Amino acid sequence: MVDRPIYLDGHATTKVDSRVISAMMPYLDNYYGNPSSNAHVYGWETQAAIKQAREVIANAINAEETEIIFTSGATEANNLAIKGVAEAYFSKGKHIITCQTEHRAVIEPCEYLETLGFEVTFLPVKQNGLLDLSLLEKTIRPDTILVSIMTANNEIGVIQDIEKIGSICKAKEVVCHTDAAQALGKIPLDVQKMNIDLMSLTAHKIYGMKGVGALYVRRKNPRVKLASQIQGGGQERGFRSGTLCTPQIVAFAQAVKLALTQLETENQRQKQLRDYLWQRLSELSRIYLNGDFHQRLAGNLNISIEGVNGAALLLALQSKVALSSGSACSSTSTKPSHVLKALGHSDSLARASLRFGIGRFNTQEEIEEVADFTIKTINSLRLATSSC
Numbered sequence: 032m033v034d035r036p037i038y039l040d041g042h043a044t045t046k047v048d049s050r051v052i053s054a055m056m057p058y059l060d061n062y063y064g065n066p067s068s069n070a071h072v073y074g075w076e077t078q079a080a081i082k083q084a085r086e087v088i089a090n091a092i093n094a095e096e097t098e099i100i101f102t103s104g105a106t107e108a109n110n111l112a113i114k115g116v117a118e119a120y121f122s123k124g125k126h127i128i129t130c131q132t133e134h135r136a137v138i139e140p141c142e143y144l145e146t147l148g149f150e151v152t153f154l155p156v157k158q159n160g161l162l163d164l165s166l167l168e169k170t171i172r173p174d175t176i177l178v179s180i181m182t183a184n185n186e187i188g189v190i191q192d193i194e195k196i197g198s199i200c201k202a203k204e205v206v207c208h209t210d211a212a213q214a215l216g217k218i219p220l221d222v223q224k225m226n227i228d229l230m231s232l233t234a235h236k237i238y239g240m241k242g243v244g245a246l247y248v249r250r251k252n253p254r255v256k257l258a259s260q261i262q263g264g265g266q267e268r269g270f271r272s273g274t275l276c277t278p279q280i281v282a283f284a285q286a287v288k289l290a291l292t293q294l295e296t297e298n299q300r301q302k303q304l305r306d307y308l309w310q311r312l313s314e315l316s317r318i319y320l321n322g323d324f325h326q327r328l329a330g331n332l333n334i335s336i337e338g339v340n341g342a343a344l345l346l347a348l349q350s351k352v353a354l355s356s357g358s359a360c361s362s363t364s365t366k367p368s369h370v371l372k373a374l375g376h377s378d379s380l381a382r383a384s385l386r387f388g389i390g391r392f393n394t395q396e397e398i399e400e401v402a403d404f405t406i407k408t409i410n411s412l413r414l415a416t417s418s419c
């Protein structure tokens with residue numbers, strides 16, 4: 032196999048941890064019963080495994096087992112939360128509030144609801160990527176039925192003040208949803224303390240499998256109403272039909288367990304690598320950090336570089352470093368990142384951006400190599416541009 036570049040795209044997805052694979056293997060092999068089969072031991076085995084996994088995931092966010100709805104990932108969880116609330120609350124009102132820097136999996140369902148007659152306010156963010164909470168408060172109206180604000184951003188890594196956002200929503204009696212796909216296992220989450228009614232989760236950003244996630248749905252104080260978006264056999268208390276994927280769910284729980292046991296030590300280690308990388312890169316002139324310096328994920332560094340062509344930069348880096356500019360989903364399109372645009376960047380500066388996602392398996396040596404190579408590449412691209 033060819034020598035592959037150093038993987039620094041941890042916000043797009045992560046390698047499955049070998050301990051996760053070990054936990055999951057028996058459910059790919061020996062325990063294959065349908066967890067909905069009540070009449071025999073094959074069903075009981077997988078039912079028990081799912082119950083255990085559900086408990087782990089519920090505990091991780093201080094929720095009850097019955098409040099966890101397994102889905103195919105955070106995209107589906109966001110769709111269920113947003114469309115499910117819209118459908119269940121439309122007699123109360125048709126106004127939804129979200130934010131310009133959300134993941135496409137929140138923005139697109141909201142835009143879809145606009146075509147059905149809902150009104151959506153996409154709040155701007157401050158230059159540091161954080162929401163102006165007094166603006167949020169002022170934007171809530173009597174007919175507002177949902178506020179959806181992500182916990183941690185997948186491009187610039189900023190962590191919103193979800194606890195305050197939750198309490199604003201609670202005071203105004205508006206359902207509060209948060210997309211916590213990037214936050215789970217990286218910062219402590221507590222749906223009670225944060226006053227969250229709906230929370231989207233996914234496994235593959237924390238060394239679990241792709242194709243599994245969950246939606247937390249509050250059942251008391253208050254009980255959140257939700258219209259199911261997938262009908263069928265009535266699994267997940269009717270909120271999400273379809274046979275549960277036992278191996279992925281077992282893997283999800285194992286991934287959560289691992290992430291929580293090493294949350295603080297990993298954050299410290301990744302932050303140190305991230306700060307080192309930023310310190311090295313900021314020796315260059317005309318380099319800007321995107322997103323708040325302090326209120327951000329430990330493994331995230333997102334920078335914009337003046338005086339280079341964004342496409343040329345990514346091309347020049349790709350033999351040594353696997354990363355993206357903006358999100359994985361938007362990097363295939365030619366449009367600059369909507370998140371960086373929301374920070375006030377021009378199209379060309381937004382394109383000349385790099386998102387470094389440092390993860391569990393990255394080492395100090397790798398980050399040193401990446402720093403050296405990135406600096407060298409930017410210098411030579413700038414030299415080439417200025418000489419022609």
Ligand SMILES: *Cc1c(COP(=O)(O)O)cnc(C)c1O
Binds near residue numbers: 183
């Ligand atoms: C990755 C991601 C998603 C999509 O999750 P999937 O499980 O891949 O559907 C949604 N929101 C955020 C913030 C993400 O980082």
